[in-house]
Amino acid sequence: MLGASGGVGGELARQLRDAGWQVRALKRGLAAPSEWADGLLWLRGDAMNEAEVRAAAQGCSVIVHAVNPPGYRRWSELVLPMLDSTLAAAREQRATVVLPGTVYNYGPDAGPAPAEDAPQRPLRRKGAIRVELEQRLQQAAEAGEIRVLILRCGDFFGPRAANNWFSQGLVQPGRPVTRIQQPGRAGVGHQWAYLPDVAQTVVHLLAQREQAHQRAGHVRQIGPLMPHARATRLLDARDRPPRLH
Numbered sequence: 001m002l003g004a005s006g007g008v009g010g011e012l013a014r015q016l017r018d019a020g021w022q023v024r025a026l027k028r029g030l031a032a033p034s035e036w037a038d039g040l041l042w043l044r045g046d047a048m049n050e051a052e053v054r055a056a057a058q059g060c061s062v063i064v065h066a067v068n069p070p071g072y073r074r075w076s077e078l079v080l081p082m083l084d085s086t087l088a089a090a091r092e093q094r095a096t097v098v099l100p101g102t103v104y105n106y107g108p109d110a111g112p113a114p115a116e117d118a119p120q121r122p123l124r125r126k127g128a129i130r131v132e133l134e135q136r137l138q139q140a141a142e143a144g145e146i147r148v149l150i151l152r153c154g155d156f157f158g159p160r161a162a163n164n165w166f167s168q169g170l171v172q173p174g175r176p177v178t179r180i181q182q183p184g185r186a187g188v189g190h191q192w193a194y195l196p197d198v199a200q201t202v203v204h205l206l207a208q209r210e211q212a213h214q215r216a217g218h219v220r221q222i223g224p225l226m227p228h229a230r231a232t233r234l235l236d237a238r239d240r241p242p243r244l245h
Contacts, residue, residue, distance in 0.1 A: 001025045002047050002086060003066030004040065007156060007195060008100045012064055013040055015199040016206075026056050047082040050089075057089035062206060064098040079129050083136060090146040096209055097137060098202060101152035103191050105131050149205055153198055154191025 001016075003009030004025035017023050017039045030044035045052035047067045057063055065086045069078040090097045103114075104127045110118040120131045134150060141148045 001040075001064045001066070002053070002082070003064070003068065004042075006066060006068065007158075008198070009064065009066035011158070011195045011199040012066060012098075012100075012202055014038070015196070015203050016064075019203045019207075021062075024056055024060065026053065047085055048078065050085040053085040054089045054092055057093055057095065060089075060093055060095055062096045062098060063090050063093075064202075066098075066100055075126055076129060079133060080136070083133050087136065087140055087146070091140065094146065096147040096149060096206070098206070099134070099137060099148065099150045100198070101134065101150040102130055103152060103154055105134065105152075147209065149202070149209060151198060151202055151205070153193035156193050156195050156198070158195035 001009060001013050001023055004013040004023075005027055009025075013023050013025055022041070023039075024041045024043055026045040026047065027042050028044070028046050030042060032044070034041060034043050036042070043056045045056050047053060063086055065083065067082055069075055069082075086097060089095070104124075105120040105122055106114050106118060107121040107123050107127075109121060120134075122128055122131060137146075137148045137150070140146045
């Protein structure tokens with residue numbers, strides 16, 4: 001597991017652990033070379049160091065690549081080299097690589113409900129890097145070197161989800177929710193992904209990975225309904241609805 005300290009990787013690590021998987025988590029800056037905590041084996045290492053990633057992955061059948069540059073800085077310098085470390089380890093172990101994908105691979109020409117084979121022509125540099133990242137995984141899979149599971153998601157939210165729009169922009173963390181900021185126009189969709197659901201889906205797909213080879217599928221999202229869904233959920237907790245702004 002690369003990125004187990006983050007919101008996505010942490011939720012995946014916990015749910016895989018609870019499903020009976022033995023989880024190793026690579027982390028920079030550990031005081032000891034390895035330590036057990038919360039039912040996970042933490043190993044000291046850096047995703048930029050191919051040798052450390054390969055050593056940590058010895059005997060692993062699955063490698064979760066959920067790591068991002070610290071603070072999302074130096075994106076263009078670090079994202080692809082970190083993936084190359086994962087690819088080297090996955091090739092050596094003949095492992096399945098799990099990648100939390102994003103909708104930011106798409107540009108406006110993909111339409112409001114992109115099909116699985118929709119063109120990936122993003123307008124921004126980070127989106128282009130994500131496209132390149134997935135292309136490298138696809139090339140390795142098509143060459144028969146590894147298997148790949150990409151779960152494409154909208155913006156993450158949920159317990160322990162760091163750096164997310166929901167808790168940083170739509171509500172005020174640590175305060176009673178009396179209002180929800182809605183930055184878009186009413187009826188304009190935005191794709192969201194609830195982290196526990198994302199992790200649960202990955203656990204189920206990994207259990208079927210031998211049968212799910214070379215398949216693609218999108219599920220209906222509730223972007224336009226999300227503001228009202230949030231308000232309804234908060235109504236249950238507060239007995240009165242928050243205001244939408």
